Each structure stands twice: as structure tokens, then as C-alpha cells.
Amino acid sequence: MILRPTRRGVLLGGLAAAFAGGSGLSGALADVPVESFEAALAQARGQTVYFNAWGGDQRINDYIAWAGGELAARFGITLKHVKLSDTAEAVNRVLAGKIAGQNDGGGIDLIWINGENFAAMKAKGLLHGPILHLLPNMHFVDPKRKPTVLVDFTIPTDGYESPWGMAQLVFFHDSARLPEPPRTLADLLDWARRNPGRFTYPAPPDFIGSTVLKQFLLMSSESRAPFDWPIEVARFDTVTAPLWDYLAELAPNLWRRGRNYPANSAALRQLLADAEVDISMAFNPGDASSAIAQGLLPRSVRSFVLDGGSIGNTHFVAVPFNANAKAGAIVAANFLLSPEAQARKQNPEIWGDPTVLEVDLLDPPERALFDALPLGVATLSPQELGPVLPEPHPSWMTALEQRWVQLFGS
Amino acid sequence: MRRDIGRLAPAIALLLLGGSITAGLFFMMLSGVGFVPALGGSVASFDAMGAVLSDPRLPASVRATLTAGIAATLVALVLAIAVVARLDPLGTGRDCPARWSQRLAVAILATPHAALALGLAFLLAPSGWIVRLVNLATGLFPLPPDLPLIQDRHGFALAVALVIKETPFLIVALLTALGRIDARATLQLAGTLGYGRHMAWIKLVLPQAYPLVRFPVLAVLAYGLSVVDMSLILGPASPPTLPVLILQWANDPDLARRFMAGAGAVLQLGLVAGALILWRLGETVLARLSRGWLVAGRRIWPPWLARVALGLAGLLALLLVMAAAGALIALITWSVAAAWHYPSILPDQFTAANWQRAATGLAAPLGSSIALALTASGLSLLLAVACLEHEKVLRPRLVRRSERLLFLPLLVPDISFLVGIHVLLLLFGLNGRWPGVLWLHLLFVFPYVFLALKEPWRQLDPRFERVALALGTSTWRTFWCVKVPLLAGPLAWSAAIGGAVSLSLYLPTVLAGEGRIVTLASEAITLSSGGDRRVVGVYGVAQATLTGLVFLSAMLVLRHARWRQP
Numbered sequence: 018m019i020l021r022p023t024r025r026g027v028l029l030g031g032l033a034a035a036f037a038g039g040s041g042l043s044g045a046l047a048d049v050p051v052e053s054f055e056a057a058l059a060q061a062r063g064q065t066v067y068f069n070a071w072g073g074d075q076r077i078n079d080y081i082a083w084a085g086g087e088l089a090a091r092f093g094i095t096l097k098h099v100k101l102s103d104t105a106e107a108v109n110r111v112l113a114g115k116i117a118g119q120n121d122g123g124g125i126d127l128i129w130i131n132g133e134n135f136a137a138m139k140a141k142g143l144l145h146g147p148i149l150h151l152l153p154n155m156h157f158v159d160p161k162r163k164p165t166v167l168v169d170f171t172i173p174t175d176g177y178e179s180p181w182g183m184a185q186l187v188f189f190h191d192s193a194r195l196p197e198p199p200r201t202l203a204d205l206l207d208w209a210r211r212n213p214g215r216f217t218y219p220a221p222p223d224f225i226g227s228t229v230l231k232q233f234l235l236m237s238s239e240s241r242a243p244f245d246w247p248i249e250v251a252r253f254d255t256v257t258a259p260l261w262d263y264l265a266e267l268a269p270n271l272w273r274r275g276r277n278y279p280a281n282s283a284a285l286r287q288l289l290a291d292a293e294v295d296i297s298m299a300f301n302p303g304d305a306s307s308a309i310a311q312g313l314l315p316r317s318v319r320s321f322v323l324d325g326g327s328i329g330n331t332h333f334v335a336v337p338f339n340a341n342a343k344a345g346a347i348v349a350a351n352f353l354l355s356p357e358a359q360a361r362k363q364n365p366e367i368w369g370d371p372t373v374l375e376v377d378l379l380d381p382p383e384r385a386l387f388d389a390l391p392l393g394v395a396t397l398s399p400q401e402l403g404p405v406l407p408e409p410h411p412s413w414m415t416a417l418e419q420r421w422v423q424l425f426g427s
Numbered sequence: 428m429r430r431d432i433g434r435l436a437p438a439i440a441l442l443l444l445g446g447s448i449t450a451g452l453f454f455m456m457l458s459g460v461g462f463v464p465a466l467g468g469s470v471a472s473f474d475a476m477g478a479v480l481s482d483p484r485l486p487a488s489v490r491a492t493l494t495a496g497i498a499a500t501l502v503a504l505v506l507a508i509a510v511v512a513r514l515d516p517l518g519t520g521r522d523c524p525a526r527w528s529q530r531l532a533v534a535i536l537a538t539p540h541a542a543l544a545l546g547l548a549f550l551l552a553p554s555g556w557i558v559r560l561v562n563l564a565t566g567l568f569p570l571p572p573d574l575p576l577i578q579d580r581h582g583f584a585l586a587v588a589l590v591i592k593e594t595p596f597l598i599v600a601l602l603t604a605l606g607r608i609d610a611r612a613t614l615q616l617a618g619t620l621g622y623g624r625h626m627a628w629i630k631l632v633l634p635q636a637y638p639l640v641r642f643p644v645l646a647v648l649a650y651g652l653s654v655v656d657m658s659l660i661l662g663p664a665s666p667p668t669l670p671v672l673i674l675q676w677a678n679d680p681d682l683a684r685r686f687m688a689g690a691g692a693v694l695q696l697g698l699v700a701g702a703l704i705l706w707r708l709g710e711t712v713l714a715r716l717s718r719g720w721l722v723a724g725r726r727i728w729p730p731w732l733a734r735v736a737l738g739l740a741g742l743l744a745l746l747l748v749m750a751a752a753g754a755l756i757a758l759i760t761w762s763v764a765a766a767w768h769y770p771s772i773l774p775d776q777f778t779a780a781n782w783q784r785a786a787t788g789l790a791a792p793l794g795s796s797i798a799l800a801l802t803a804s805g806l807s808l809l810l811a812v813a814c815l816e817h818e819k820v821l822r823p824r825l826v827r828r829s830e831r832l833l834f835l836p837l838l839v840p841d842i843s844f845l846v847g848i849h850v851l852l853l854l855f856g857l858n859g860r861w862p863g864v865l866w867l868h869l870l871f872v873f874p875y876v877f878l879a880l881k882e883p884w885r886q887l888d889p890r891f892e893r894v895a896l897a898l899g900t901s902t903w904r905t906f907w908c909v910k911v912p913l914l915a916g917p918l919a920w921s922a923a924i925g926g927a928v929s930l931s932l933y934l935p936t937v938l939a940g941e942g943r944i945v946t947l948a949s950e951a952i953t954l955s956s957g958g959d960r961r962v963v964g965v966y967g968v969a970q971a972t973l974t975g976l977v978f979l980s981a982m983l984v985l986r987h988a989r990w991r992q993p
Contacts, residue, residue: 283958291554312766
């Protein structure tokens with residue numbers, strides 16, 4: 018449920034800027050390159066960092082507000098959370114600035130990002146960096162154990178984004194109504210046939226909806242080889258046929274008979290809370306525990322994963338090329354990566370978002386922060402979570418979304 | 428001196444509205460044909476329009492948009508007529524029950540539509556309050572029924588919300604019109620000719636009153652077809668209504684999709700224009716068809732028909748009022764709920780924690796909401812008064828013509844021209860800054876303020892002013908000491924409407940504010956995508972309370988003003 022939950026939102030930033038042409042919108046501040054973290058610390062004091070991050074979840078908003086307080090107290094940085102309903106809004110705004118020739122003094126200093134938004138920003142040269150080598154707390158990250166911290170949807174990050182949290186597609190069921198959830202595609206179809214109207218997924222191109230498509234695609238395909246590469250148009254139909262056949266069989270047994278789908282995973286979670294469906298899903302393994310702690314879900318909700326592993330990725334923060342407060346943004350990114358901030362983030366009573374750090378690399382007092390964390394009543398242990406299936410190349414997502422809309426979204 | 432500056436007011440108003448909207452539409456057209464060199468579209472083509480027209484979601488989306496918009500307008504109009512005919516059969520425009528209905532109308536007008544939609548969503552949903560109550564009474568629904576009671580494909584839930592929002596608006600418009608056409612005299616005369624009250628109402632009063640409410644009716648229709656915020660909450664989800672679809676394209680990282688947004692905006696414009704023309708055609712046909720019946724001389728309805736029709740309308744109106752009240756109560760209840768799951772009628776526990784948690788976040792949007800509402804409605808009031816004061820020196824035909832222009836923002840779909848206006852904001856470096864947000868707020872606030880103010884202002888007996896001037900009072904003094912006190916009520920009322928409009932604006936706020944300037948309205952909708960009804964409840968209640976306070980203060984001024992009136 019984390020990044021870019023819906024396409025809703027506004028702004029024709031890029032379009033607008035296109036008309037603006039090369040008109041002078043230059044920022045006021047001279048851009049001093051940030052050479053080291055120490056230099057960043059010195060420059061950052063007194064800066065205001067506009068952090069553009071999806072604002073649809075109060076738990077996350079509260080966490081960001083806490084981070085803002087710490088940054089102000091420790092580094093003299095004012096963090097302003099610009100709440101987005103879709104990260105694409107921020108991408109558009111930066112693009113607008115680029116087209117309008119606004120090469121510094123931009124209105125966005127830090128973006129919460131991954132996937133196709135990152136791919137777009139990196140390809141169009143909209144990011145400042147590389148910044149990763151500047152961050153001392155990267156020391157506690159091990160790309161060998163968590164490869165997705167350096168590879169975002171098969172695209173190498175090349176140091177242009179700093180990992181913030183881990184995500185893995187996890188399903189939730191209300192054990193009061195559904196004690197034993199289905200764990201394979203065949204079982205799911207079987208169960209849905211016997212219990213029509215009790216299952217659905219967010220409508221792609223919602224992020225989670227699209228991830229469910231990818232999950233089902235990987236599960237229904239014999240080989241994952243084609244998905245690590247940009248899509249071959251000629252083979253798309255053959256490769257994806259099993260997926261569409263499966264979804265077509267599933268659709269009439271879905272909530273609203275598949276004629277309507279919830280707009281995003283938060284709406285789906287509400288449906289689970291309202292007993293309208295028996296299963297929901299999110300990209301945050303701690304989501305259910307955290308939601309129970311906050312009274313958003315009944316206490317009887319539990320997590321499960323499908324057999325054979327589930328799609329996982331990492332979400333990041335990145336600095337736009339024209340950020341006004343680059344030093345402040347870098348200090349903020351490093352703070353978000355600190356053991357203290359990461360442990361707090363992983364606490365299911367606060368947010369429940371898994372850390373990108375390797376806990377065994379930490380010093381004992383910091384390790385203790387993690388050891389003290391409650392797992393949460395509905396969170397699976399790492400063993401139970403099972404293997405992580407890496408994301409397919411971003412081109413698959415777009416193609417799957419378009420085809421889904423053709424087949425089911427109209 | 429004042430007169431000289433003031434003479435510019437109509438020009439300023441025209442430039443503000445006509446200029447902005449024309450420019451916005453111009454840029455929208457350019458992007459619709461993909462002619463935006465900086466985005467790689469250096470050749471005009473109809474590719475984007477083609478892509479829009481061949482989008483598989485389009486037919487269903489357009490259908491839902493039209494169904495919701497037209498159905499809501501029809502129902503709201505018929506209901507408003509019936510309610511006014513029932514509550515104010517004598518056509519006085521200020522009967523006791525009429526005043527009661529006016530207060531009711533204010534109450535609903537004062538409820539921001541986003542908050543109303545959020546509350547209604549909980550009321551009407553298959554797991555909502557109504558189904559929970561039915562389940563409590565009958566045990567029929569241990570699990571919520573799998574029925575599309577909200578976000579249905581046809582947009583009926585959206586239409587219900589629109590009817591609730593628009594009927595009071597049309598009731599107020601009708602009551603105002605009744606006062607202008609001297610309906611009481613007409614009805615008395617008709618009575619002496621043997622016409623029954625209700626028959627006379629339909630045959631004599633309505634044909635006179637309708638032309639006076641035509642504009643509000645068309646504005647309601649245009650609004651219903653273009654609404655974004657309510658559609659996000661109650662409208663169909665997949666595919667959504669056309670305005671929401673345009674937003675999705677506008678937001679897509681894929682540049683080609685953004686040309687589609689431009690093309691979609693052109694289509695939206697055509698859709699609204701077509702619907703408005705269709706409506707006018709319908710009026711003409713209805714007028715033709717009913718002409719014979721109107722003059723045939725039939726004096727009374729069959730008594731059962733009048734009773735059934737008015738009874739039904741009364742029942743429906745009552746249901747809508749109850750729904751609106753239920754929606755608000757639901758919102759308030761959510762804002763203090765700890766945990767609240769199906770099928771509980773009330774939360775397991777009440778808590779103030781939601782408010783405490785939201786308090787820090789509320790401060791900024793609350794402040795900017797208040798600042799924007801005050802500035803936008805204050806400036807609009809100044810401009811409207813300046814326009815009205817100086818229209819005497821203009822040719823009446825010119826005034827009438829330009830007045831139509833002033834209401835463009837109410838008829839032209841906002842998503843269409845806002846797309847282009849954002850370019851201008853960027854050119855002037857006003858994006859994400861106060862002046863830009865204020866500009867867009869003025870575009871929407873000014874027409875409402877002007878609409879609310881113009882009739883009372885023009886109706887003021889000019890002899891008050893003439894006598895004062897003849898007694899040697901200066902123009903300025905006459906204005907301040909005679910006109911303003913006499914019109915204090917309408918002034919306060921218009922300002923309140925302007926403030927309420929500003930408080931409810933979603934699309935212009937997110938567009939110009941770019942998330943850096945946020946209001947309660949924009950935050951409530953952003954947060955509603957996260958599904959925590961309790962936080963949404965807090966923001967909705969805060970927004971509704973603020974709007975309520977605005978009207979409350981206007982009412983205090985009204986009461987005070989009435990007291991002093993000769």
C-alpha cells in the first residue's frame with residue numbers, strides 16, 4: 018500500500034511547463050555542489066526541505082512528522098511534508114521545472130519513489146546525484162543480502178536514490194470468517210467459486226493492483242526469464258495468455274462480480290474491515306499488525322503469502338536535480354536510513370515498514386532497538402514470508418496495466 | 428476619484444474571468460492536438476484525441492458522467508419546484524415555512540460537498556449505517572450484501588449526492604425568482620379566475636420563474652458533469668467518470684498520456700456544451716408541447732394527483748435531508764471512533780485521540796483555508812460592488828452581455844481550462860504560491876458572490892440614493908452611510924457564500940497550490956485515499972464547522988441588519 022497508491026491526483030505540470038518554454042524561472046540560490054556528508058551537514062543547517070511523499074496514510078504522515086521534529090532538533094533542518102495522492106505528481110512537477118529551464122531553486126527537495134517513477138526520472142535526467150556514497154548510514158546496508166536496495170525494478174539505481182524501506186506483497190485474511198486462506202492460484206479460484214463476492218484486488222493501474230497482476234503472472238508462468246528484460250511486443254500475448262485466462266475465470270466470482278474494483282489498497286483494506294471481502298493485500302508485511310494496533314482492522318485479521326514466494330522490492334528517497342535544499346535533503350535521507358529512524362519505522366505500532374538495514378551489522382545498543390520491537394500480532398516471521406520474487410522490468414507493468422484495462426476495466 | 432477607479436472594475440472582472448478562461452482553453456486545445464514543442468509534440472495531430480476516443484473505458488465513463496449529471500439535475504429541479512410549491516404556495520418568497528426551508532438550504536449549502544460525499548459514502552455503502560440498521564432490525568445481513576450501492580457503474584450514488592447538494596441551491600434560486608416576478612399577485616389573480624393554487628403555480632408562476640432560474644439550472648448541470656471530488660468518493664471506480672479519467676491521464680508519467688489529458692479536456696468541454704444545448708432543446712420542446720395545456724383553461728388538478736405528487740416530493744425531500752444529516756452525523760461519529768467494524772451500529776469505543784493526532788497536521792490547512800476564504804471572498808465582494816455600482820454608466824446591453832461572461836467558470840468544465848491556466852501560473856512563477864492559489868479561488872468565488880449580490884443590489888430603490896444625493900451628501904458618504912447599511916444583509920450573505928465556495932474548492936487548490944499550499948478540502952480528499960475514515964472524519968468535520976461558522980456570522984449580520992432596516 019505504499020508508493021503511488023492511485024493515479025488520482027492532479028497537475029499537468031509537464032504539459033504546463035512545455036508551454037512555458039525556456040522562460041526564466043531561475044531560482045535564487047546558487048548551487049554549491051555537495052562534496053561530502055560533513056559539507057552537507059554544514060550547509061543543511063537552516064534549510065527547508067520539501068519532502069514530497071504520498072500522504073494518504075495517517076500512520077506514515079505521523080512518522081514523517083516525527084522525523085521532521087528530529088531533523089529540526091538535531092540538524093536545524095525544517096522538513097515540510099508535501100502530501101501527494103500520487104508520486105507521479107511530483108515527477109511531473111520536476112519535469113515541468115526541467116522544461117521551463119528551472120535548474121535550481123526547485124520546489125521539491127526529496128521524493129519518496131521507486132519503480133517506473135524512478136525509471137522515468139533517471140532516464141530523463143531529473144535526479145541529483147549520485148548521492149548514495151555520501152550517506153554514512155549506507156554502511157549498515159548489505160546489497161548482497163538485499164539486492165533490491167541497489168536495483169529498482171531491474172533498473173540499477175546507480176546511487177541516485179537512497180533505500181528507505183523494504184516491501185513484499187503480503188495477503189491478509191480475517192480469520193474469523195476465513196480461517197484457512199487459499200495459497201495457490203488454483204485454490205484461490207476454487208474458493209472464490211464457492212464464495213462469490215468475497216475476493217477482489219485494487220484496479221490496476223493502482224500500484225498494488227498492478228503488483229497482483231505481476232504476482233499472478235509470475236505464478237502462472239513456467240519461466241521467469243522473459244520478465245527480467247524489456248517486453249518483446251511480439252511475444253506478449255503468448256507469455257501472458259495464462260494470466261488473462263485465469264483472471265477471466267476469476268472475474269465473475271469477484272466482489273461486485275468483477276464489474277467494479279476498489280480504487281486502491283487502502284480502499285480494499287477498508288472493505289476487509291467492513292466485512293465486504295475476506296482477503297486484502299498490501300506491500301508492507303507489517304501492514305495488518307499496524308492497522309490492528311490503530312483500530313483500522315479487526316483483531317482477527319492475519320497475514321499469509323502465496324506458495325512459491327511473493328513479489329518484493331525496495332522503496333527509496335531521491336533528490337531532484339533542481340532541488341533547492343540538496344544538502345538538507347541528503348542529511349534527511351541519511352537520517353531516514355539511521356538505525357534509530359529505521360527501527361521506529363519498523364515498529365508495527367507506529368508504521369510497521371521493514372528496515373533496509375542488516376540488523377547484525379549494527380552496534381549492540383542499536384541492535385537492541387530492533388530486538389525490542391514487537392513483531393505484531395498479524396505479522397509473519399521472515400521464514401514464513403518466504404522467498405522474494407524480484408520485480409519484472411518496468412515495461413511489463415505498463416503493458417499489463419493497459420491490457421487489464423482493456424479486458425476488465427471497462 | 429472613486430468613480431474613476433471603480434469604472435475599471437467591470438473590465439478587471441472581465442479580464443479576470445474571461446481572460447483566464449480563454450487563455451486556459453487555448454492552451455488546453457494546443458495540448459489536445461499535441462502541439463507542444465517542448466514535450467516533443469512539434470506537429471499538430473489528432474493522435475491524442477484518437478487515443479482518447481479508442482480508450483476502452485471511454486464509452487462507460489461518458490455514460491456514467493452523463494447519467495449522473497443529467498439525472499441529478501432533473502431530479503434536483505423537479506424536487507426544488509415541488510418543495511417550493513409546497514412550502515410557499517402563496518408565492519410570497521418569505522413565508523414562514525419558506526424561511527424555514529431557506530434555513531435548511533443554508534445548512535446544506537454550508538456543508539462542504541466533499542465532506543458530504545465522505546459521510547454519504549459511509550451511510551449508503553453495503554457495509555454502511557443503513558444496511559447495519561436493517562441488519563440490526565432484521566438480521567438479514569450478517570455479511571454486507573454484495574451490491575453496488577456506492578461507486579456503481581451508472582453513477583447513481585454520485586447523482587444522489589449531487590441532488591442533495593443542488594436541490595437547496597435551486598430552492599434558494601426559485602425563492603429569489605418568486606420575489607422578483609411578484610408571484611403573489613399572479614396567484615391571487617389566478618385564484619379569482621378559479622385556478623387552484625397548485626395549478627396556478629405550474630401554469631402561471633413556473634413559466635415566469637423558470638427563465639430566472641435557468642442559469643442556476645445550467646450551472647448545476649455543468650457542475651454535475653464536471654465534478655471531480657465527489658466523483659472520486661462516490662462515483663464509479665473502474666472506469667471512473669470522464670473528469671476523473673482526465674485527471675488520471677494528466678498525472679501519468681507517460682508523456683503521451685498527458686496529451687490525452689488535453690484531448691480529454693477538449694472532449695469534456697464538448698460533452699458539457701452538448702449537454703447544455705440538449706437541455707435548452709428539451710426546454711423548448713417541453714414549452715411547445717405544454718403550450719396547449721397551459722392555455723386550455725383547466726383550473727385544478729385531480730386532487731389525488733396533487734396530493735400524491737406533492738406527498739412524494741415531500742417524502743423524497745425529507746429523505747434527502749435525513750441523508751445529509753446522517754452523513755454529517757456519520758462523519759462526526761467517525762472522527763471520535765476508536766475502532767468501528769461491521770456490523771456494529773456505533774464504535775466500540777469513543778476517543779479524542781483522532782483529533783489530538785490530527786491537531787498538528789490540521790493547523791496549516793486550517794490557517795490557509797481561513798486566509799484564502801477571507802481574502803478571496805473579500806476581494807470578490809469589493810470587485811462585485813464596484814462592478815454593480817458602475818454598471819449604470821455602461822450600456823445595459825453591454826452589461827447583460829458581459830454578465831454572461833462572468834459566469835463562464837460555472838458553465839465551462841473547470842478541469843478543461845485549469846489545465847491551461849496552470850501554464851500561466853508557471854509563466855509568472857506563481858505555481859505553488861499564494862497569489863496563484865488566490866487567483867484560481869477568485870475565478871470561482873467571484874461569480875457566486877456576484878450572483879448572490881446583483882439582484883438585491885439592483886432592486887434597491889434608487890430613490891434612497893437620489894434623496895441622499897439631493898440633500899447634498901457626497902457620493903462616497905451616500906455609498907457608505909445609505910447603501911451599505913441598507914444592503915448589509917445581502918453583502919454579508921454574498922461574502923458568506925464566497926467564503927463557503929472558497930472553503931470547498933478542491934481542484935483549483937491542488938492545481939495552483941501544488942501541495943505546498945493545502946486547505947482542509949484538499950487534505951480531506953488526499954487523506955480519503957488512505958482509507959482511515961477517522962482522520963477523514965476529523966478533516967471533514969473541521970471543514971464543515973468552519974463553513975458553518977461563516978454562515979452563522981453572516982446570519983448574525985443579517986439579523987442585525989434587518990433590525991436596522993426602515
